[in-house]
Amino acid sequence: MQRVLVIDKNKQPLMPCHPARARELLNKGKAAVYRTFPFTIILKEREGGDTQPIAFKIDPGSKATGMALVADFKRGKRVIWAGELTHRGQQIRDALLSRRQLRRSRRARHTRYRQARFDNRRRPEGWLPPSLKSRVENIWTWACRLNRACPIASISQELVKFDMQLMQNAEIRGVEYQQGELAGYEVREYLLEKWGRKCAYCNAKDLPLQVEHINPKLRGGSNRVSNLTLACHDCNQEKRTQTVAEFGFPEIQKLAKAPLKDAAAVNATRWALYHRLETIGLPLEVGTGGRTKFNRTTQGYAKTHWLDATCVGESGEKVYITASDTPLLVKATGHGSRQMCRTDKYGFPSRYRLRQKRHFGFQTGDMVKAIVPAGKVVGTHSGRVACRATGSFDITTATGKVTVSHRYTKVTHHADGYNYKKGQGAIPPHA
């Protein structure tokens, strides 16, 4: 069950409560709705209260990021809130491309001379491409948002996909890595990523792959990852104790020596996020992707972003979820464009935008509820609003578009650059 976030009358975070309790408080008039997404109530009289430690856990991904709030109760750890944040990397790329093209065409026009401006800028230290930067900013926004309404005591982040040091350097391995299953997980994940999840010899996909020694163990090959690849059962059997060259694949030896390329870009963002989260000043736990997968599979949870977030790090070992746990699906939408003049399909200006964005206290993109007492569109409508200066608004509801006067309309959630939807729950194995 998604718990309701609670703040006291001084806007200090209190322990999140059960939705039934929140309903009771709201009905009795002891609390008021403070925010719709994430659902937060403010208590009118209460000041301070007991809290248990809550961890904010994140699994950053390229397309979507899993978020979970896990409370450490006396009876054990439990998910009290979960969300999945979808990023808008591609959208930003497209927007920048269109801006570049517009500027180019402007420069090429026969107007006064415009100096070319492309090689007079330097990128600052720690620069990230805008599409990647937005991912960091999205997660940062949500970390701060939740931190304001919930007594977060620590943050856990999946920092790297594989722990290279733990795999390569035998001396620093802990007991778990030497004897436990965790070592195998870390290595397997790395190999799957490196060899593209297919057999290195016959390119077979979607079948169980075995970890295979490039230079066979019998002939002095080591267990280091640079000597390992993935092969299907058949290829592995056929190769037996031959080296890759003897087996007819000399190029595999070279490929194995090359380190993983993609990991660098992913890691750059993850480190940027790490340094950003550090500034919140809470203890920051980090984990690897191998560890997350190990925790998730030993608990038998499905592969979803929010469950991955729950299983991040050492603290992700025994976390209880219930069948009614559903994530809030959050999608980054941005704040619209700055284009002032829109064109028809031939490129001629046809519509213009007002300088003013707010009308009668509303802004396009706000979530609203309209109760219309009479007329053609009588009834209750809720959805996103598109404003006009005349005060006649369009509301996009689940069933279609309605045009309603601003007089019947009330804001339920101000446009904040995100779209919200209720997600599907994951059925836990022990339910």
Ligand SMILES: [Zn+2]
């Ligand atoms: Zn094969």
